[in-house]
Each structure stands twice: as C-alpha cells, then as structure tokens.
Amino acid sequence: MAANWYLAPAPVTRRIRAYFAPVNRAAQAPVLFDPSQQGAFSLDAPPSPWISLGWIQDFVRQPASRTSPVLTGIPASPLEQVRETLQAQVSFQFLSWTKLTMALATGSQHMNLLVPATGASAAADGAQAAAAVTVQAGSTASFVALTALEAANFAPGNIVALDVDYTGQTGYVGSPVSGAYVRAALTDVDYIRRVTFNVSLVSQVSSTGLTLAEPLPGGPPAAGVKLQAVTGFLDREGGSFYQEWSALFVIQGSQGERIFLYYPRLQSRSGAEETTLPLAGRQTGSLRRTLLKGQFLALPVTDPLDGERVLCYRSFLPAPNALI
Amino acid sequence: MQNAKDSFYVALRTRLVAIDPSRTILLRGAVRPGIVVEEAEAPFSQLPNDVFILRWLVLGVDLDFPSAMAAEECEFVYQTCGTQSFGGLDRGRALSGMDEELLTILQPFYTPKLNYISQPPSAMLTGVFWDEPSFAPITVQRDRLTRTARVMVYSYREQGE
Numbered sequence: 447m448a449a450n451w452y453l454a455p456a457p458v459t460r461r462i463r464a465y466f467a468p469v470n471r472a473a474q475a476p477v478l479f480d481p482s483q484q485g486a487f488s489l490d491a492p493p494s495p496w497i498s499l500g501w502i503q504d505f506v507r508q509p510a511s512r513t514s515p516v517l518t519g520i521p522a523s524p525l526e527q528v529r530e531t532l533q534a535q536v537s538f539q540f541l542s543w544t545k546l547t548m549a550l551a552t553g554s555q556h557m558n559l560l561v562p563a564t565g566a567s568a569a570a571d572g573a574q575a576a577a578a579v580t581v582q583a584g585s586t587a588s589f590v591a592l593t594a595l596e597a598a599n600f601a602p603g604n605i606v607a608l609d610v611d612y613t614g615q616t617g618y619v620g621s622p623v624s625g626a627y628v629r630a631a632l633t634d635v636d637y638i639r640r641v642t643f644n645v646s647l648v649s650q651v652s653s654t655g656l657t658l659a660e661p662l663p664g665g666p667p668a669a670g671v672k673l674q675a676v677t678g679f680l681d682r683e684g685g686s687f688y689q690e691w692s693a694l695f696v697i698q699g700s701q702g703e704r705i706f707l708y709y710p711r712l713q714s715r716s717g718a719e720e721t722t723l724p725l726a727g728r729q730t731g732s733l734r735r736t737l738l739k740g741q742f743l744a745l746p747v748t749d750p751l752d753g754e755r756v757l758c759y760r761s762f763l764p765a766p767n768a769l770i
Numbered sequence: 771m772q773n774a775k776d777s778f779y780v781a782l783r784t785r786l787v788a789i790d791p792s793r794t795i796l797l798r799g800a801v802r803p804g805i806v807v808e809e810a811e812a813p814f815s816q817l818p819n820d821v822f823i824l825r826w827l828v829l830g831v832d833l834d835f836p837s838a839m840a841a842e843e844c845e846f847v848y849q850t851c852g853t854q855s856f857g858g859l860d861r862g863r864a865l866s867g868m869d870e871e872l873l874t875i876l877q878p879f880y881t882p883k884l885n886y887i888s889q890p891p892s893a894m895l896t897g898v899f900w901d902e903p904s905f906a907p908i909t910v911q912r913d914r915l916t917r918t919a920r921v922m923v924y925s926y927r928e929q930g931e
Contacts, residue, residue, distance in 0.1 A: 452895045452928055453836030460879070700880060700899040700924070767895040 454768035457699030462505045463489055464538070465496040465694040466550060468623040468643070469711060476710035476747060477692040481761040485704060489696060495622075496694060497663070499547055503737075505538040505695065507707065507758070534744040534757045536693070536712060539721060539737040545645055545679055551738035552718040554685035555626045557640045558607045561675040571680055575636045578672035581608065587661035590673060594653040602648055605676040606656065608667050609642035611635050620644075622664040627687050639674050683717045693742070701765035708759040711745035771829070771840045773885050774898045774925030778844065779807055779824060781881035781898075786822070789874055795821045805875075819914070820864070822872065823847040827920075837896075837926040844923050846872060846903075849916035858913045865908065865915045872919060876903055883925060896926045 467477035477495060484493045492498055510533040515524035540547040549556035560575035567573060579599075582591035590608065592600075600606070609621060614631045618624035625641030634640070644664040650657035693712045697705040719741070722734040744757040764770055783803045786793060793804035795818055797811065805822040808814070817823055828843040848868050852861030880899040884891040900923045909916045 450895055450929075452926065455835035455837055455839065455926070458899065458924070701897050701926075765896075 451767050451769045454701065454703070454765055457697065457701070457703050457705065457765075459697050459699055459705075461501045461503070462538070463696045463698070464499045464502045464540075465492050465696070466499055466546065466691045467496045467694075469690045469692055471618045471624040471627075471690060478710075479692070479694050479706070479708045479759075481706050481708070481759075481763065485706065485761070485763045489698065492694075497546060499540065499542075499544075499550070501541050502538040502695075503541060506536070508535045508537075509533075510535055511757075532746055532755060532757060535715065535742065536709065536744060537739070537741045539739050541737065543738060545643065547738050547740075548679055548681065549643070549689055550691065550714065551740040552681035553688060553714040553716055554682050555641050555687050556689070557680045557682075558605075558642065558645060558674075558676045559678040559680050560607065560636055560640060561677055571682070572640070574634075575639075575674055578611070578636065578639065578674045581667045581671045581673055582655070583669075585655070585667045587665045588658050589655055590658065590667065591655040592673070597651055597653060597655055600648055600651050600656055600675065602650055604648040604656075605645060606648060606658075606673050607639045607642050607645045607676050608662060608664070608671050608673045609638045609644050610668075610670050611672060612637040621668075629686075636674065639672070645676060681718050688713045690745070699765060701768065703765040703768065704763045706759075706761045706763075708761070709742075709744050709757065710747040710759075712742040713745060714741070715743035716741045771842065771925065771927070771931070773883055773894060773931060774840065774923065775807075775826060775842065776886045777881055777883045777898050778900070778923050779805070780884070780886070782822075782824075782875045785875035786871065790871055793820065793871070817847060817849060820850050820868070821848065822868070837928070840925050840927060842923050842925075844900075844921050846919045846921070847916065848872070849914055851913050851915075861913060861915050865917060869905065869917065869919075872903065876900070876921065883928075895928055898923060898925045900924060 469476045487493050512530045513527050514530045516526040516528060517523065518525040540551060557571055559572045562573035563576045579592060579596045582593065584591040612632060612635050616628045616631060618627050619638050620626060620642045621644060623643040625643055644662050646662050647659040648656045649659040690711060690713045693709040695707040719739045721737050721739045723737060725733040725735055746755040746757050749756050783805050786805050787803050794801050795804050795806065797806065804820065805824060808823050808825045823846065825845040825847060826842055827845050830841040832839045850861055850864040850868065852858035852864050880897050883894040883896055883898050885894055900921050903919045903921045906918045
C-alpha cells in the first residue's frame, strides 16, 4: 500500500493550550510527558495527572542561556563555544481566573479564604476559620460523605477545601500539591486547608454528603481528612515560597500537526500581576477584561538518556501525509 | 479550490442537520437542509427566509509556501420575518436563533478536504480550516430582518488540483 504526501508549510495555529501538573517537591520529581506515547491525547482530556488550564494568550518563551566563544590564536578567533549559563523564561496570560491559574500566576503561596468562625478577629489572609468537618468513610473523588447534621450546613454552590489538620509539621505541606513550605511550626490547625489545592465546587447536597462538580485533584479523601467551606482565594506579594509545576504547552496546527513544549520544572518568577484587555477589538467603551499574567523561570532536569541538563523539550508531531 | 468550497459547505450542512433538522428548504421539488450555495442554484428573485445562503466572495492565494494556500471569503446571508403563529413578533428571536446556529455549525473551525467529483467522495491529504466569523449589523426591511456574516476559509492546493 502506497501513501500519498504533500509539502507541509509552517503550521497555522489559532491558540495555545496549557496543561500543568504538580511537581513532587519533597522528592524533587517532575511529571513526565512522553510525546511518543501520549502525543495524540484529546486536548479536552489530558493524560493524568495533567490538568488543563485552558487556552492562553501572548505566550512568549525566551531562551536566556548564555554562550561564550573559546578564543585561540593571534588575532583571537573562536575555536569552540561553551554554554556559560542555562536559563529560560516563559510568560503568558491566562484567559480564566481559577484556583490553579491564580496560584500559578503568583510567586508565593496561594491560599483559600476559609469561612470564618463567628466573632473571629479580622486577619489579612482570613480570620480564624469555622471548625472543620470530619469526612466520613465511603467518600470518593466526587462525593464527600458527611453526617446528615453536618451536610445540612452546606448548600449547592459552596466551595470546599479538604485536607488534614496541621499538627506542627515542617517542610512541604498540602496534598496532592505542595501548597507551602513551613520553616517553623505554626499554630493554625487549619493551615494546610488554607494552602491546599484539594478544592472543589459543591453541586448537590444530600443527607449523606456533598456531590462535587469536579473530582478532587487529590482523589478520594484519605482517613483523617477534614473539610471546610471556602469563600474565595488569596495570594500575597512577597514571601519565600515559589510555586513549582511541570508544564506542557500544546500548539495545534490546522492540518492536525502538534508542537509540544514540555517544561519539567517551571517556577513562578514574579509576584502577582494582572493585565487588562479591551473587551472587543472595535469596542470603544471602558469595559476591559482583567487577565492573570504568568511569568516563569524554567529549572533544569538531568535527562537520563545522556545525562545532559535541559530546561525544555520541544517535540513536533507532523500532520498526516506531510512530507518530512 | 473547488474541493475546499465543497468540503466546507458539506461539513456545515451536515452539522446543521445534526443541530436543527427542522431547518429545511423546498428547492427544485426536494426538501433539503436549510443551507444552500447561491452559485450552485438557479438565481433567486427573492432570497428565501429562514435559510442560510452561502456566497463566495474574495479569493487570495499565497504562493510563498511549499504548498500554495488559498483564502476564500465566504459570506452567509440569512433573513427572517419570524413565524406566522406569533404574527412576526418573534423575528428578533428567530434571527438570534440563526446567529446561534451559524456560530455552532462553524465549530470546530476545520474539516477534512474531500473530492466530491468522485463517488463516493475521496479523502484528500490536507484539511480545510477557517477563521472566526464576523457578523454585520442587522438590516431591516419592513418586517424582514437580514444579517450577513463573513468567514475566511483556507486550504492548501494539492497535486492535481
């Protein structure tokens, strides 16, 4: 059987799609993306544990590695060149505000604003929270089992955070994503639920528990996990913690070709920043869309194939029938 | 380029049937989906209501690439007087419904290119793709509301085309 072919021009693309997956901070293990096995995935259903963050715009990747010539002879002329520094930066704008996009677009911890206890003193990152509720056995990633008495305190549309109590541990905390690094023991028993990424929207309440609109990022709650309602999210300018994620950017061409930009380790490199955009090209009013701006520094990994230290993998899956 | 035009039309016609099988037109004695190519029909003395009329306009060709790319502008014209049962008072809603339908059938913004000269149609090597539509303001003529929308349709010229 013979195949026909054509000469493929440069890909015509409309938008870029972003996917992120949490780096295991304690083990310093990024999430792998194998384009040979996973490259054909549906853009709406990325392989686990990649999380779609939707379309992005103004994507710019900037190689900042410096090379220098090794000079020899009189007059000196380049004999070789060496790579002096290894560095790359990535920036883009998210087209939505979610827990995850907000966290990625900040240079520090990203917190959940827990529903405060009655009469609690005001605090900049949320007052002392109302008591957490213990999750019952039989919960799944999409259903949180509660007693009827506790379930009655929730309503569809609530946002909930699920994680364990803070009991004085230090180091990375939060599951499944490390939400913060605790250097010295704290006193807030709800601290892990303040920084956890294990949040979801309640779509339905019954006498047996809460049905969630999206499955929990951490999967079925483990024993000891508690739940608190969330009113919103918060981040701070400053601090010493840096978000670190594995990132995958997909550029889909008009003929089905795909370009993947896989960054095993990306850290936020600047504080929270917003940018605004007129609502429509011809619109002359004052309405503007506020977008989250993400700026990242790529960190190296050692490729086990040949021991080289690299920042990014770019792969290209050609269009069907395109001549290479 | 005719293959791209045919593929674009058939893709939209198929999508329209899927989302609104009741939008039809009686043409030359046959009931057909309510989207027709103006240049492939007898001239209309008066454009039919509640149907998408597809009209090809500008053609541009970019020869700088390994495969020449054609860009053809497609205009959709559609109009409505509403329904008799509401005395035409629903003409605004009817036009909004057609706006929504057009936006829906244009997505996704690509379709495979097929050669409809052969029967059954044969798949070609490349695809047809297009831009987001730009909608013009409504024009009002008595109780008739008319809208046009334009889309730029792109395709690569293949061997034998």
